[in-house]
Amino acid sequence: MTGTAAHKSMWEISEVVFGIPLLISIVMHLVVPLPFAHGALRLVFIPLGIILIVVGIGFIVLARRELAHFGQPTDPGRPTSRIVSSGVFSISRNPLYLGIVIVLIGIALAFNGLWILVLLLPAIVLCHYVLIFPEERYLSARFGEEYKAYLLSVHRWFGRKRITR
Numbered sequence: 001m002t003g004t005a006a007h008k009s010m011w012e013i014s015e016v017v018f019g020i021p022l023l024i025s026i027v028m029h030l031v032v033p034l035p036f037a038h039g040a041l042r043l044v045f046i047p048l049g050i051i052l053i054v055v056g057i058g059f060i061v062l063a064r065r066e067l068a069h070f071g072q073p074t075d076p077g078r079p080t081s082r083i084v085s086s087g088v089f090s091i092s093r094n095p096l097y098l099g100i101v102i103v104l105i106g107i108a109l110a111f112n113g114l115w116i117l118v119l120l121l122p123a124i125v126l127c128h129y130v131l132i133f134p135e136e137r138y139l140s141a142r143f144g145e146e147y148k149a150y151l152l153s154v155h156r157w158f159g160r161k162r163i164t165r
Contacts, residue, residue, distance in 0.1 A: 004079060004138075012130055013076065018100050021123040022107075025115035036114040049110025056102030062088045063095035076135055083143050085150050092158050093150070097127055132156065 028034070037045045064074055066087035072080050074096065088095040101124065108116035139147045153161055 012134070014097060014100055014127070014131060017126045017130055018104065018120075018123050021119035021126075022104065022116065025113065025119040028115040028119075029113050034114040034118075035112045036117075037109075037112055042112060045109040045112065049106040049108070052106030052109065053103050054106075056099045056104075056106060059088055059092070059095045059099030059102060063099065076131065080139070080142070083139065083146055083150055085154065090154060091160060093154050093156050094132060097131065098157055 066084055066089055067074050069087075070082060070084050072082065072084055092098050101120065104116055104120050104123075107113065108120070136151075140151075155161060
């Protein structure tokens with residue numbers, strides 16, 4: 001497995017794992033609107049949603065730039081030649097997926113779409129099983145101790161781990 005990539009199917013990508021639930025949530029919102037904020041609370045959620053969208057896009061852009069800096073692909077269907085642990089990868093092992101989740105939460109808040117949040121939960125579960133777990137197995141097999149050290153220092157979604165001795 002060390003010479004191959006983490007994913008072998010063109011469907012094992014974040015655009016499918018998060019995009020299909022997003023499209024379903026938009027249809028559900030049109031058929032059975034499910035708002036979750038009214039009045040003054042709605043006025044608070046719009047700017048909060050916009051801020052989250054910008055933050056999420058920031059994570060995605062910074063992650064792509066960091067990967068490009070080290071000549072690593074953003075497509076999990078292509079093999080990688082090194083562990084990138086700097087930049088946003090020093091605070092999240094999955095900043096691209098984290099960015100997508102933050103953007104979707106922002107869209108849900110800005111557009112008052114509870115269906116987006118409802119379907120985001122199964123999308124995150126799918127992300128774990130379809131995207132993250134195969135990537136972690138691939139990286140562990142390919143990079144061994146170097147990847148294990150990275151696992152021990154950075155959380156999957158966000159934050160650095162405390163090393164206790």
